Amino acid sequence: MSKRIVTAALLAGAATLALGSFAGQAWAEKKVLNYGMATKDVGRLDPHMTATTPDKALLQMIFSGLVRFKPGTISPELIEPDLAEKWTSSADGKEWTFNLRKGVKCHDGNEFTSADVVYSLKRAADSKTSQFASDYKDFDKVEAPDASTVKVTLKNPIPSLLGMVANLHGGNMVCMKAAEAAGENFKLKPIGTGPFVFKEYKPQQSVTLVANPDYFRGRPKLDTIEYKFIESDASRDLAFAAGELDLIYGKQDETWVERTKKVKGAVVAVIEPGELSSIYLNIKHEILKDIRVRKAIAHAIDRKAMVQLKGASTAREAKSIVPIGYLGYAEDVPLLPYDPEKSKALLKEAGYPNGFTLKVIHTNLSGMLPTMQAWQAMLKKVGINLEIDVVEHATFHAQIRKDLSPIVHYAAARFPVADIYLTQFFHSRSIVNTPTAVTNFTHCDQADAEIDAARVEPDPAKAKALWRTAQVKLMDAVCAVPSHEQLSVFGYHDDFVLGYDLKGSLSLGPMITEQSHFK
Amino acid sequence: MLQYLVKRLLFAVPTLLAVLTVVFFIARILPGDPAQVILGEQASAEAIQALRLRLGLERPLIQQYAGFMAGALTGDWGSSMVTGRPVLGEVLNVIPYTIELTAASVILGAIIGIPLGVWSALHRNRLIDYVTRIGSLLGLSFPAFVMAIMLLLVFAIQLSWFPVISSGGSGSLGVRLQHLALPAINLGIIMAAYITRVTRSSMLEVLGEDYIRTAHAKGVPALAVVWRHSLRNALIPVVTVVGLYLGILIGNSVLTEIVFNRPGLGKLIVGALTQRDYTMLQGLMVVYTFVIVVVNLLTDLTYGMIDPRVKYQ
Numbered sequence: 001m002s003k004r005i006v007t008a009a010l011l012a013g014a015a016t017l018a019l020g021s022f023a024g025q026a027w028a029e030k031k032v033l034n035y036g037m038a039t040k041d042v043g044r045l046d047p048h049m050t051a052t053t054p055d056k057a058l059l060q061m062i063f064s065g066l067v068r069f070k071p072g073t074i075s076p077e078l079i080e081p082d083l084a085e086k087w088t089s090s091a092d093g094k095e096w097t098f099n100l101r102k103g104v105k106c107h108d109g110n111e112f113t114s115a116d117v118v119y120s121l122k123r124a125a126d127s128k129t130s131q132f133a134s135d136y137k138d139f140d141k142v143e144a145p146d147a148s149t150v151k152v153t154l155k156n157p158i159p160s161l162l163g164m165v166a167n168l169h170g171g172n173m174v175c176m177k178a179a180e181a182a183g184e185n186f187k188l189k190p191i192g193t194g195p196f197v198f199k200e201y202k203p204q205q206s207v208t209l210v211a212n213p214d215y216f217r218g219r220p221k222l223d224t225i226e227y228k229f230i231e232s233d234a235s236r237d238l239a240f241a242a243g244e245l246d247l248i249y250g251k252q253d254e255t256w257v258e259r260t261k262k263v264k265g266a267v268v269a270v271i272e273p274g275e276l277s278s279i280y281l282n283i284k285h286e287i288l289k290d291i292r293v294r295k296a297i298a299h300a301i302d303r304k305a306m307v308q309l310k311g312a313s314t315a316r317e318a319k320s321i322v323p324i325g326y327l328g329y330a331e332d333v334p335l336l337p338y339d340p341e342k343s344k345a346l347l348k349e350a351g352y353p354n355g356f357t358l359k360v361i362h363t364n365l366s367g368m369l370p371t372m373q374a375w376q377a378m379l380k381k382v383g384i385n386l387e388i389d390v391v392e393h394a395t396f397h398a399q400i401r402k403d404l405s406p407i408v409h410y411a412a413a414r415f416p417v418a419d420i421y422l423t424q425f426f427h428s429r430s431i432v433n434t435p436t437a438v439t440n441f442t443h444c445d446q447a448d449a450e451i452d453a454a455r456v457e458p459d460p461a462k463a464k465a466l467w468r469t470a471q472v473k474l475m476d477a478v479c480a481v482p483s484h485e486q487l488s489v490f491g492y493h494d495d496f497v498l499g500y501d502l503k504g505s506l507s508l509g510p511m512i513t514e515q516s517h518f519k
Numbered sequence: 520m521l522q523y524l525v526k527r528l529l530f531a532v533p534t535l536l537a538v539l540t541v542v543f544f545i546a547r548i549l550p551g552d553p554a555q556v557i558l559g560e561q562a563s564a565e566a567i568q569a570l571r572l573r574l575g576l577e578r579p580l581i582q583q584y585a586g587f588m589a590g591a592l593t594g595d596w597g598s599s600m601v602t603g604r605p606v607l608g609e610v611l612n613v614i615p616y617t618i619e620l621t622a623a624s625v626i627l628g629a630i631i632g633i634p635l636g637v638w639s640a641l642h643r644n645r646l647i648d649y650v651t652r653i654g655s656l657l658g659l660s661f662p663a664f665v666m667a668i669m670l671l672l673v674f675a676i677q678l679s680w681f682p683v684i685s686s687g688g689s690g691s692l693g694v695r696l697q698h699l700a701l702p703a704i705n706l707g708i709i710m711a712a713y714i715t716r717v718t719r720s721s722m723l724e725v726l727g728e729d730y731i732r733t734a735h736a737k738g739v740p741a742l743a744v745v746w747r748h749s750l751r752n753a754l755i756p757v758v759t760v761v762g763l764y765l766g767i768l769i770g771n772s773v774l775t776e777i778v779f780n781r782p783g784l785g786k787l788i789v790g791a792l793t794q795r796d797y798t799m800l801q802g803l804m805v806v807y808t809f810v811i812v813v814v815n816l817l818t819d820l821t822y823g824m825i826d827p828r829v830k831y832q
Contacts, residue, residue, distance in 0.1 A: 394551030
């Protein structure tokens with residue numbers, strides 16, 4: 001018995017054994033997917049009103065867009081038809097016409113027509129019903145000339161328009177009658193046109209989805225998805241090893257990947273987009289306003305060491321202030337190399353031969369605090385002493401938005417077009433503690449002109465050139481020091497077939513499609 | 520008796536009002552903004568401001584307070600600011616799970632703890648006493664979540680007797696008990712450790728009393744001396760500890776709930792706090808205060824059952 005308990009302490013070994021004993025039971029044709037998500041509960045189940053990963057990963061199975069990101073990909077260039085069969089745009093890029101699929105049914109049985117599209121897009125553009133309203137401020141008119149045609153007129157051309165009518169955020173199409181009837185309660189009973197239908201919500205436990213028999217791509221092969229909220233990483237892993245869960249949200253670290261790979265029959269999927277971790281420097285701060293100091297900070301950060309710390313399976317070195325692979329990301333703009341000696345020399349030149357001390361605010365979140373502590377150690381080597389004031393996560397978000405921390409660590413993934421990242425983090429409009437604030441902690445405004453011009457530039461090549469110039473300017477000014485990118489990880493058993501090649505997901509969770517099934 | 524009950528419950532009203540006032544203001548002094556949490560990190564300051572207006576967070580504080588108090592007194596607890604679901608419904612949904620778990624762990628704790636404490640006291644300073652004392656000290660000092668993971672590894676993974684996801688179970692009584700077992704054992708062990716220690720020390724005190732010696736001297740059977748004369752008199756401090764600990768347990772079960780994936784009040788309150796869900800937090804505080812008041816009352820009533828000399832006035 002004592003030997004048994006010793007073995008039990010070794011998670012990996014135990015996991016393998018348990019899986020063996022469960023395998024026999026699970027082999028009959030399985031139609032229920034048990035999906036384990038890292039969350040206490042879900043929030044508002046309204047695609048226009050939520051942006052959290054646990055909510056988005058669930059809602060993507062209930063709703064469709066006019067177009068969709070090809071399952072498993074996040075590239076706007078691979079967008080494919082969804083509720084719209086085809087679309088055209090005028091030469092000046094201001095008028096878009098979408099032809100809808102006919103005979104599509106909402107989960108409540110009503111037919112999905114152009115009226116639903118008009119309703120949805122207006123809803124997405126209204127700040128009372130949508131938190132993505134500002135994304136749609138260049139929408140002038142949305143009209144339905146007939147039941148299967150939608151015409152969108154823009155005030156300015158938006159090159160990434162398709163992304164805004166795709167199956168993400170405000171692009172999710174809600175069903176008009178259901179939304180109007182439910183009003184405020186739509187978030188408790190979401191109704192769309194996706195492959196799965198919302199059936200039941202159990203507080204703190206799960207949401208149950210069932211197959212949509214009328215799904216326009218055909219009835220899903222799975223009958224049911226049990227989307228379970230399992231906050232504890234350890235419990236999720238154990239339940240996965242015991243076969244109680246088929247697909248789980250993983251922990252972005254090397255030990256998790258290694259341990260999960262040892263579970264018999266487990267597949268580990270590392271998926272895009274990467275969350276870019278950068279150090280944002282307030283260029284108006286009395287010490288940081290000297291560019292030599294900012295350069296000294298940049299030279300002190302060892303990106304290779306950061307990747308080692310985070311684990312090579314899930315992390316990679318950052319290449320720019322815009323995440324790798326985003327449309328418009330400039331891969332050829334060199335970052336300041338790791339060079340502590342040069343860093344010290346720069347500090348001396350700037351009048352800080354003995355370095356200086358800076359007080360920064362940071363979150364206690366277990367994924368983010370070690371990153372800041374690693375940077376703290378690196379900066380210490382060149383004489384910069386960071387005093388980290390560790391606060392609870394909601395407090396952190398409130399305080400950095402009040403401009404209280406001269407250095408901010410932020411990790412984020414956004415819609416994969418350079419425009420969004422550049423606007424939110426580096427446009428003067430987004431400077432924190434102003435009425436139009438988003439997340440510009442740097443106070444930089446050097447690239448406003450390029451960012452604005454690129455957004456309305458109809459020629460993709462010219463837009464890319466503008467975004468490149470913006471990145472060069474902002475990186476020359478050392479507004480931020482990009483460090484590393486972290487990818488999301490999921491684990492599933494090899495008897496489960498997603499039905500597509502999983503490389504990424506903008507909802508940050510694998511899409512379960514009508515093709516997904518068990519072997 | 521009835522008069523006593525009514526009096527005690529009436530005394531609870533000012534306590535409740537004071538707690539609600541403190542919670543209302545503390546929640547709003549905390550940095551962090553529910554609108555920010557709801558809208559997510561990409562939200563612009565404009566959108567956050569618009570939502571704050573809609574949630575009524577921009578009204579003067581005193582007006583918000585008046586509205587909240589009026590609602591609390593008339594039974595309208597409002598909706599969760601984050602999920603939009605009614606607070607009362609959310610609380611009622613999880614309360615059965617919390618009561619079930621707490622009751623099971625207290626019963627388990629008493630079944631293990633009282634006999635062990637008595638046994639240990641009767642064998643004072645002998646091997647069995649040392650083993651029990653060390654064991655109970657371990658039970659007290661071992662973090663609940665570590666024990667939880669060990670229980671899962673042994674009984675759910677290695678032996679496959681219980682599920683990892685003990686979400687409460689909705690089927691037969693058997694399934695429910697199966698789901699309840701590991702979390703209840705986890706908390707029950709801690710409870711047992713407390714009870715063992717208190718029972719032991721209380722018993723030692725009673726065993727040294729003159730009337731016990733008298734009982735022995737006049738030839739009362741040893742077992743009767745222990746159970747009737749000693750234990751009954753030793754139980755009052757035990758009941759006090761159980762009562763006090765019960766209140767703590769209801770709040771402290773959050774780690775157990777998280778590891779075993781059980782719904783419960785603990786999880787709800789931690790979630791409300793991290794999300795700055797003011798309405799939910801306020802509603803939960805009403806529940807907690809009420810629970811503490813009721814538990815204290817029950818504790819006092821139990822004294823009378825154990826010791827007929829206790830009178831309620």
